[in-house]
Amino acid sequence: MRFLLIEDNLKLAQAVVERLQLDGHAVDHADTLDTAEACISVADYDLILLDIMLPDGDGRDFLVQQRRAKKRTPVIVITARSAVSDRVGLLDLGADDYITKPFDFSELEARCRAVLRRQGGEANNAKTFSNTELDSTAGELRFGAQTLTLRNRELRLLEVFYNAPGQVFSKSYLMDRLFSLSDEASENAIEVYVGRLRKRLEGSDAKIETVRGLGYRLVVA
Incomplete structure (x- = not known):
């Protein structure tokens, strides 16, 4: 955010x-x-x-x-x-x-x-997608028997996707959500964080898909 x-x-x-x-x-x-x-x-x-x-x-x-x-x-x-x-x-x-x-x-x-x-019209801080649950308060991603603790920027980036599953987000938009005006970061940082989140989601029914030339979106694997 x-x-x-x-x-x-x-x-x-x-x-x-x-x-x-x-x-x-x-x-x-x-x-x-x-x-x-x-x-x-x-x-x-x-x-x-x-x-x-x-x-x-x-x-x-x-x-x-x-x-x-x-x-x-x-x-x-x-x-x-x-x-x-x-x-x-x-x-x-x-x-x-x-x-x-x-x-x-x-x-x-x-x-x-x-x-x-x-x-966002939510009753609590947990959001679900397919067989996964993202708990923003605990900073955890859950699916099956797994509970994964997310690093802070991993959590904030994943929140963007969970707030609008299926929507395509450009790298520039994600940069705007993740970094302030005083931060020195490039779009390569988004690639790094997306890569980390993909590893976190391995074994679940959710994945972050690349839409060539446009960005990324959260979809059912």
């Missing part, structure tokens, strides 16, 4: 970015609303983490603009305001969730999972 963090507290931002990257997510950081707009103009995000008080404006105005533009990217607001009226106001403006400062990183991760799960 690819996240955009809009937060001007650089110490907090660095800690959040590092934690989410450990989970295998690609995370871009913007410390102003102008920078956030620039990021959104060149990349698509699965989730936005939005601070309220920013050097060049109010995060609530940014949220309202996003919703008026019919942009449905989920937004979790990071706020120091704990009053019920403040939290209700954020939800009414179009926020999908909120978390109050200071917060525990495990709670932030759980709220991210919950929002993404709701966005």
Whole structure:
């Protein structure tokens, strides 16, 4: 998954970015609303983490603009305001969730999972395809009697395929899902990760198929 963090507290931002990257997510950081707009103009995000008080404006105005533009990217607001009226106001403006400062990183991760799960219409974090099950919370791939623990970027890449079985994903799209704007990586990295996932899926009824000149898709073996 690819996240955009809009937060001007650089110490907090660095800690959040590092934690989410450990989970295998690609995370871009913007410390102003102008920078956030620039990021959104060149990349698509699965989730936005939005601070309220920013050097060049109010995060609530940014949220309202996003919703008026019919942009449905989920937004979790990071706020120091704990009053019920403040939290209700954020939800009414179009926020999908909120978390109050200071917060525990495990709670932030759980709220991210919950929002993404709701966005995908899922009841839980486990997705099935053919005789396999991908558990995003546990980071495990299961089929038959096997339970395989996935590395973080393996998990995030496999999530893309499990979210849309049969759909063809180009290397450039997968690059966009797996790496942030600051990461130095080439499309060869996607080939490496796809190769790893193919080995993980050996013995199951699922496989990642190459569609020549277009990309990859998850199909029944």
